[in-house]
Amino acid sequence: MGSSSSVQISMLGLDSSGKTTILYRMKFQQYTNATPTISYNCETIKVKEGRAKGITFKIWDVGGQDNKRPLWNQYTRSSDGIIFVVDSVDRERLEEAKLELIRLLKNADNQRLPLLVIANKQDLPNSLDLCEIEKLLGLRDLHPGQVWAIQGACAITGEGLPEAMDAMFDLIVKKKSLKKKK
Ligand code: G3D
Ligand code: MG
Numbered sequence: 001m002g003s004s005s006s007v008q009i010s011m012l013g014l015d016s017s018g019k020t021t022i023l024y025r026m027k028f029q030q031y032t033n034a035t036p037t038i039s040y041n042c043e044t045i046k047v048k049e050g051r052a053k054g055i056t057f058k059i060w061d062v063g064g065q066d067n068k069r070p071l072w073n074q075y076t077r078s079s080d081g082i083i084f085v086v087d088s089v090d091r092e093r094l095e096e097a098k099l100e101l102i103r104l105l106k107n108a109d110n111q112r113l114p115l116l117v118i119a120n121k122q123d124l125p126n127s128l129d130l131c132e133i134e135k136l137l138g139l140r141d142l143h144p145g146q147v148w149a150i151q152g153a154c155a156i157t158g159e160g161l162p163e164a165m166d167a168m169f170d171l172i173v174k175k176k177s178l179k180k181k182k
Contacts, residue, residue, distance in 0.1 A: 007055060008059075010060050020061050022118065042060050123157065
């Protein structure tokens, strides 16, 4: 990928997992108190550091309330990758998140997209660790061709978000070179 490349990402996940907070943290490098997203937010972010340096990420943050979830495929259709955000504290809703993820990845078009799970709210005392979240979401049981990774983060401080951009970028590159080999 050249340094002038740009990628499109759909950022999905249940409502209140922290998607909009992540988006504005990435965009402005500061905390922005988000109001619940009605339809979507979209920001273009040029990465200034790390392995994705120089790459422009166009990130769609799509409303996660249950009546909005059927629209997710409209966004993934034109995407190069999916970021799926979960709230690391909300054990009950992790089950719901798992079901939504399975539903999303039933669509064969989405199976071809690299998936980065962001385990957000790692700052909270009761947050589950990445191993537990990986298990609860059943990431190892996904379609064998599904390329994925998981990254912990705190959208309030921004911790883990540069690593998340790097990981998403690495997955996109990996997927592209897998395709070439076929
Ligand atoms: P959404 O866009 O996925 O629906 P929001 O989620 O970004 O609107 O965030 C939902 C709530 O979670 C917000 O709190 C936000 O401040 C909080 N939040 C987001 N990320 C983190 C995090 O990493 N740690 C902690 N502790 N809280 C976080 P309110 O109170 O405004 O509902
Ligand atoms: Mg939102």
